[in-house]
Amino acid sequence: MPAPTPPALEVRGLSKRYDDGTVALESFDLSVPDGSFLGLLGPNGAGKTTLISAVCNLIRITAGEVLVFGEPSHSMAARRWVGLAEQDVNLDRFLTVEETLLYHGGYFGMAKAEARKRAAEMIDAFDLRAKGRVRTPKLSGGMRRRLLLARALMHRPRLVILDEPTAGVDFELRVELWRYIRRLHEEGTTIVLTTHYLEEAEALCDEIALIHGGRLHARDTAEGLRERYEAHTLADVYVKALGSPAPEAPAPAAA
Ligand SMILES: Nc1ncnc2c1ncn2[C@@H]1O[C@H](COP(=O)(O)OP(=O)(O)OP(=O)(O)O)[C@@H](O)[C@H]1O
Ligand SMILES: [Mg+2]
16 A cells, blocks of 8 residues: 655644744644645734744744655755745845746746746736736736745645735635635645635635634634534634634625
């Protein structure tokens, strides 16, 4: 029998105390099976971005261990397997859309021809054709979000981490991004997504992890959570589990 594949992400006893003494994560454990789609929900300051930053080696962790497909997160293999779209839109203002993607490909060791082909594919997929040679400060907010996602996927990561990918995005683009993210998942990519839109988590994710105060409070399917908390909606679960009001629903569709 073939050996079972290791989880896409395994976090054990992860703690993070920032230099100013803020404890953002405490003895955090989480396992994300290969091919699954996990939503991270929790109020502002819960520790979601800190968790993601630890997985992506953007911060020094205080204690614990992070494995990506069985390899330490700081290994070259793990770095290549992960694609991150950060919460903050962090695009290089001196690069064009196409250059942004090509540089990213180069960073991950893609050959030039392959990177060019993949960049063209991403530009097509995210409807950025008209903007390929435009520098990033000249993009609209929604276009920047699309480019962030395209860049995260450029090197064909096995685990894609999306930190509030639809924040500040209009209804139409949100639906479009959902469609793309769904397709990615159907193709076998493991996805971890944070969002403040409960309906987004429910529509997309297999499972939802509720995080508060740097700790994991519950983790289950949306249905499992509703049963466990005897709640009718995910918003009720949120209030019961985390003790704070659920975030506002996204603005209704613009005409
Ligand atoms: N560089 C930093 N230095 C000190 N404290 C920090 C730093 N980054 C984050 N924190 C603190 O760590 C805690 C967790 O923050 P984090 O950004 O992980 O939350 P989050 O769940 O992503 O919130 P949001 O939903 O607002 O994005 C907060 O108290 C925050 O102020
Ligand atoms: Mg965050």
